[in-house]
Amino acid sequence: MVQRAVLLGLDLGASKVVAVVAVLGEDGTLTVTGAGQADPQGGLRLGEINDMDLATKAIRRAVEEAMNTAGQTQVDGIRVAVDGIQFLGENLRDTITISNPDKIITGTDRDRVLDQATAGSKLAKEQQVLHRIPQMFHIKGQSNVRNPVGMYGETLEAEARIIVAPGPVVKNIELALKNAGLAGAELIHAPLASAEAVLNREDRENGAVVVDIGAELTHVGIFLHGSLFHSAVIPIGGKHFTQDLEITKHLGGFSIAERIKVRYGHVLPPHLVAEEYIELEDEGRQVSRREIAEVLHARAAELLNHVTAEIGRTGLTYEIHGGVHLVGGGSLLSHLPLMAQTVLGRPRVVLGRVHGVSGLPQATGNPHCTTALGAVKALARDLQERGKHQDRSKGFLGKLKEMF
Numbered sequence: 328m329v330q331r332a333v334l335l336g337l338d339l340g341a342s343k344v345v346a347v348v349a350v351l352g353e354d355g356t357l358t359v360t361g362a363g364q365a366d367p368q369g370g371l372r373l374g375e376i377n378d379m380d381l382a383t384k385a386i387r388r389a390v391e392e393a394m395n396t397a398g399q400t401q402v403d404g405i406r407v408a409v410d411g412i413q414f415l416g417e418n419l420r421d422t423i424t425i426s427n428p429d430k431i432i433t434g435t436d437r438d439r440v441l442d443q444a445t446a447g448s449k450l451a452k453e454q455q456v457l458h459r460i461p462q463m464f465h466i467k468g469q470s471n472v473r474n475p476v477g478m479y480g481e482t483l484e485a486e487a488r489i490i491v492a493p494g495p496v497v498k499n500i501e502l503a504l505k506n507a508g509l510a511g512a513e514l515i516h517a518p519l520a521s522a523e524a525v526l527n528r529e530d531r532e533n534g535a536v537v538v539d540i541g542a543e544l545t546h547v548g549i550f551l552h553g554s555l556f557h558s559a560v561i562p563i564g565g566k567h568f569t570q571d572l573e574i575t576k577h578l579g580g581f582s583i584a585e586r587i588k589v590r591y592g593h594v595l596p597p598h599l600v601a602e603e604y605i606e607l608e609d610e611g612r613q614v615s616r617r618e619i620a621e622v623l624h625a626r627a628a629e630l631l632n633h634v635t636a637e638i639g640r641t642g643l644t645y646e647i648h649g650g651v652h653l654v655g656g657g658s659l660l661s662h663l664p665l666m667a668q669t670v671l672g673r674p675r676v677v678l679g680r681v682h683g684v685s686g687l688p689q690a691t692g693n694p695h696c697t698t699a700l701g702a703v704k705a706l707a708r709d710l711q712e713r714g715k716h717q718d719r720s721k722g723f724l725g726k727l728k729e730m731f
């Protein structure tokens with residue numbers, strides 16, 4: 328394979344920072360060659376930097392491990408998946424008149440209508456805009472145009488979604504990345520990265536939901552006609568399931584409750600026999616597995632009801648046919664997809680599987696790497712679309728090189 332670019336993808340989570348290195352071939356193939364993971368030890372909370380030093384160290388450790396496995400010392404591009412409690416999205420709509428005498432819509436017209444829509448948003452004025460995602464265009468007399476450039480039209484209407492976050496939140500993430508030697512890294516909203524990893528073109532077109540259940544937060548992305556239509560963050564994650572267990576069953580501490588949840592956790596109590604007990608070694612007693620499942624079921628129901636509400640908010644409940652894709656550590660609870668089928672009232676709920684990448688199976692087949700792999704895939708796609716790549720000897724590459 329002729330190597331075109333070495334790419335680094337990161338996912339900044341409350342329980343882990345994940346880094347993956349992938350090589351983009353001249354033929355467009357993406358091969359994962361390195362992966363690393365580090366615990367931020369409280370340095371990240373609710374998607375925000377909580378301790379600059381701890382966050383920086385975790386990023387550095389994850390990247391170092393990924394680069395060492397890959398045998399690389401420099402990269403051509405870095406993309407980092409971020410999302411937090413204060414990230415917001417808004418759907419916008421605006422119209423312009425096409426002033427060219429021949430009424431052929433240009434790229435400038437397309438940008439102008441998107442700029443005008445963004446300028447009209449109060450959120451965009453007050454916060455930092457991370458993404459401006461075109462959803463659909465309408466020309467006078469012709470609706471639902473994917474790309475209006477080169478078409479005839481007297482007016483051009485755009486529908487777009489913006490993703491914003493408070494300036495200081497974004498600035499501090501950028502600062503942590505810079506401190507870790509990754510100046511110049513681009514940010515991507517985590518639901519976009521997760522979707523890039525697990526959704527194929529057909530799912531995106533037919534309407535699909537990506538639910539990323541993390542440690543503290545659940546990120547929801549709803550896609551339709553190929554682009555992000557709705558996104559939301561729900562303040563419930565795997566940590567709440569563990570806390571519920573510890574509070575109600577007194578298993579001997581948060582870390583023991585966490586171990587029991589991961590090993591024996593289940594969300595469908597009727598699937599378990601009443602006589603199955605889990606030995607609490609340090610406590611010298613037993614706890615019913617079915618009772619554990621009842622506690623987890625209650626929290627899962629609450630979380631899935633929030634997801635149902637977010638789907639309902641779009642007004643597209645019956646237009647989403649591409650299924651629900653669960654990602655994130657919290658989605659690994661036994662039988663959660665089956666329970667979600669019932670609660671969400673959707674026949675297709677699957678654990679998201681990364682497609683379109685090859686290489687290291689410990690990364691490509693690892694659910695903990697999904698969002699970081701999505702970030703790298705999004706970067707590869709953009710590079711291919713732009714048809715260019717940065718000179719390996721320039722910019723942040725030098726800075727990254729100093730690190731190793």
Ligand SMILES: Nc1ncnc2c1ncn2[C@@H]1O[C@H](COP(=O)(O)OP(=O)(O)OP(=O)(O)O)[C@@H](O)[C@H]1O
Nearest residue numbers: 340341342343541542543544565566655656657659
């Ligand atoms: N096998 C498993 N079964 C059940 N839960 C699991 C399993 N593995 C991990 N988890 C849970 O997943 C959660 C962490 O998920 P993940 O690693 O996606 O979070 P994160 O990305 O660090 O957090 P966030 O996105 O909230 O910032 C933890 O609460 C953990 O208990």
Ligand SMILES: [Mg+2]
Nearest residue numbers: 339340541655
């Ligand atoms: Mg996460």
